Amino acid sequence: MQLPPRVDVREVGMRDGLQLEDPVPLEAKLEMLEALVATGVQRIEVTSFVSPKAVPALADADQVAAALGRYEGVHFSALVANLRGAQRAVDAGIPHLEYVVSAADSHSRANAGRPTSEAAEAIGAIAEVSHAAGGSLEVIIATAWDCPFDGRTDPSRTLDVVATAVAAGADQLCLGDTIGTVTPRRTVDLLEAVRAAAPGLPLGAHFHDTRGTGQANALAAVLAGVTQLDASVGGLGGCPFAPGASGNIATEELVYWLDDSGVETGIDLDLVLAAAAVTERAVEHPLPSSLYRAGGASRPRGEFRP
Amino acid sequence: MQLPPRVDVREVGMRDGLQLEDPVPLEAKLEMLEALVATGVQRIEVTSFVSPKAVPALADADQVAAALGRYEGVHFSALVANLRGAQRAVDAGIPHLEYVVSAADSHSRANAGRPTSEAAEAIGAIAEVSHAAGGSLEVIIATAWDCPFDGRTDPSRTLDVVATAVAAGADQLCLGDTIGTVTPRRTVDLLEAVRAAAPGLPLGAHFHDTRGTGQANALAAVLAGVTQLDASVGGLGGCPFAPGASGNIATEELVYWLDDSGVETGIDLDLVLAAAAVTERAVEHPLPSSLYRAGGASRPRGEFRP
Known part of the structure; x- marks a missing residue:
């Protein structure tokens, strides 16, 4: 292999982990940030600059951003849904x-209030805002693979967005398995098609473990040469115990098998588990990992038979 | 790929699924069997012939065996821990x-009351019992990879068992990730080493999803050419909600990604989900899948954001 x-x-x-949670107090969120930085992870998506009405759990984006100055050597990023959010993020100090x-x-339409083509048209302006602030833009x-409303996404639709992103000056791409259905x-197949269409851009993947296939997809992506993966502590x-549970792939599970398979991540597994404990206290419910x-x-335990 | x-x-x-559960009434167990046969799966491990004191949940092995005659075209097998169990299984009609x-x-020692070498010595006699009854023996x-007490298992120990099994007339081999730690x-690496040591024997793998890596391991095994995999509905x-949860990889998750990746299993996914519902009623607690x-x-649902 x-x-x-x-x-x-x-x-x-x-960001993706907390956005559907009941709002976590800023102090607990900053403890989580501290614990995550301590793991050695070099990229952290810290929040999103979107409507606090739509995502009340991330309404404190400015305050989270203000806390980042104390950490060195970590690439912090924020998610935005439009040009206004991009300007807010940059103004808050996240380029x-x-x-x-x-x-x-x-x-x-459900997520951003406009069709794909209109959403894609905004890439150029958002890239400019980011670049003017000395930052970078990942689309x-x-x-990318499947939609809860439209079913399978025709690959040509994803490749159209890729082409627009490349032309508009995006620095990086990431494909999201938003509802955890891909295999x-x-x-x-899609990662290879995107790489062929945008050979110059770094390409990442974002998997959910909704159907138990997230780590298998991560392995498939890595075997296909994709070395940038999203994961959530x-x-x-x-909610793991509700129908439709849709957690991201767990950081500790990803790091565990990568480590054990001889793939370096720079992340300390025990410290991820410690960060998970901090996170569990913050959200006040069991984590799905x-x-x-x-x-x-x-610490394998003894309760097993052959 | x-x-x-x-x-x-x-x-x-x-077998592996029910053995640690509170005993399920025979009638519910036979409903589970009926639902599993209906899925189209062609191999079912139905029970084990071991001490009812050690595994009270499978104390009805004879009665389960008596119910198998009504089904055609399914390869039923039973697990045994020694020669006496082998004779019991054969006498009950499972060769x-x-x-x-x-x-x-x-x-x-913990599981079978004797060291590996003594346990391996019994392979020949058990193979004879099985073969005399027109059956086959899988070791x-x-x-195979890791032990909860000894840590990493030296590959030479696993290969020693393989060599003994080959010499003693085993028909098939399976490597078990007993505590769900392998990656x-x-x-x-180990599957390839075993295949090289026993090129003539069919080789399967048995993974637990204790650390979230079970389906990734299954993918790795399949990519390495292993096409016989154990899974549990x-x-x-x-128990999924206790520390040390150690469920097998879920049949429906395995079938889902194999199907969706164009790999035939002969198993109907919707009927596996139906069998899972029957199983959940039988064990009276939520299933981990x-x-x-x-x-x-x-049936992807709508509760998600990007």
């Missing part, structure tokens, strides 16, 4: 932006 | 046996 020497994990628990465009029209293509072969994101629930990698 | 045209899934929910040998001494090597690279096996909890593959 040909694995790369290193995979670059982005921690998205503070590295992620702008989400849904490849499926129905999801784009995250949501519903290994389709993971690889504790598998936070969506199997590894976390099992008590960690290095 | 090079995937094989077909993967042969063995359903182990009735296809799985005999477990732990590659790690400490686990072998399942438990703790993709080590999965492939609903991910049954161990994420796909089952999410409400099935074809």
Whole structure:
């Protein structure tokens, strides 16, 4: 099995993980940030600059941004949904932006209030705002594979967004399996098509573990040469015990198998588990990560038979 | 990505899944069997013939065996832990046996009351019992990768068991990740070493999803050419909400990604989900499978953001 020497994990628990939670007090959120920085992870998506009405859990984006100055050597980024959000993020001191465009029209309308083509048109202006502030713009293509309303997303729709992003000056791309339905072969097929269409741009992938296939997709992506993966501490994101649970792949599970397979991440697994404990206290409910629930990698227990 | 045209899934929910549960009434167990046969799965591990004191949940092995005659075209097998169990299974009408040998001494002593070498010595006699009844013997090597007491299992210990099994007339081999600690690279390395040591024997793998890596390991195994995989309906096996949860990989999650990746299994996913519902009623607690909890593959829900 040909694995790369290193995979670059982005921690998205503070944004994708927290956004559907009841709002967590700023102090607890900053403890979570502190614990995440301590893990050694080099990229953290810290918040999103979107309407506080739509996402009350991230209404404190400015205050979170104000706390980042104390940390060195970590690439902090924020998600934005439009030009106004981009300007807010930059004004708050976060020049590295992620702008989400849904490849499926129905999801784009539901999530951003406009069809894919209109959402994609804004890429150029957002890239300018980011670049003017010394930052970078990553375009995250949501519903890249599947849409909860439209079903399978035609690959040409995703590739159209890629072409627009390239032309508009995006610095990086990421494909999102928004509803956790993709599987290994389709993971690889679309990632390879996007890489062929945008050979110069770094390409990442964002998986949810909704159907238990998230880590298998991550493996498929890594085997296909994609070395930038999103993950969320504790598998936070969506309620694990409700129908439709939709947590991100768990950072500790990803780091565990990468580490154990000889792939460097720069992340300390025990410190991710410690950060998961901090996160669990912050959100006040059990986290879905199997590894976390099992008590960690290095502490297998005795309750088993063959 | 090079995937094989077909993967042969063995359903182990009735044995590995139920063995740690509170005993399920025979009638409910037979409903579960009926639902599993209906899925189209062609191999089912139905019970084990072990001490009812050690495994009270499977004390009705004879009665389960008596119910198998009504089903045609399914390869039923039973797990045994020694020669006496093998004779019991054959007498009950199940000639296809799985005999477990732990590659790690400490686990072998804890699980079978004797070290690996003594457990392996019994393979020949058990093979004879099975063959005399017109059956076959699969040797399942438990703790093939890792042991909860001894840590990493030296590959030479697993290969020693393989050599003994080959010499003693075993018909098939299976490597068990007993405590759910293995990861993709080590999965492939050991499977390839075993295949090289026993090129003539069919080789399967048995993964637990304790640390969220089960389906990734399954993908790694399939990519390495292993096309026989164990899985458990609903991910049954161990309590999902307790520390140390140790369920098998979920049949529906495995079938979901294989199907969606173009790999045939002969198993109907909707009928596996139906069997999971029957199983959940039988064990009277929620099943750990994420796909089952999410409400099935074809019914993505709306509670998500990018």
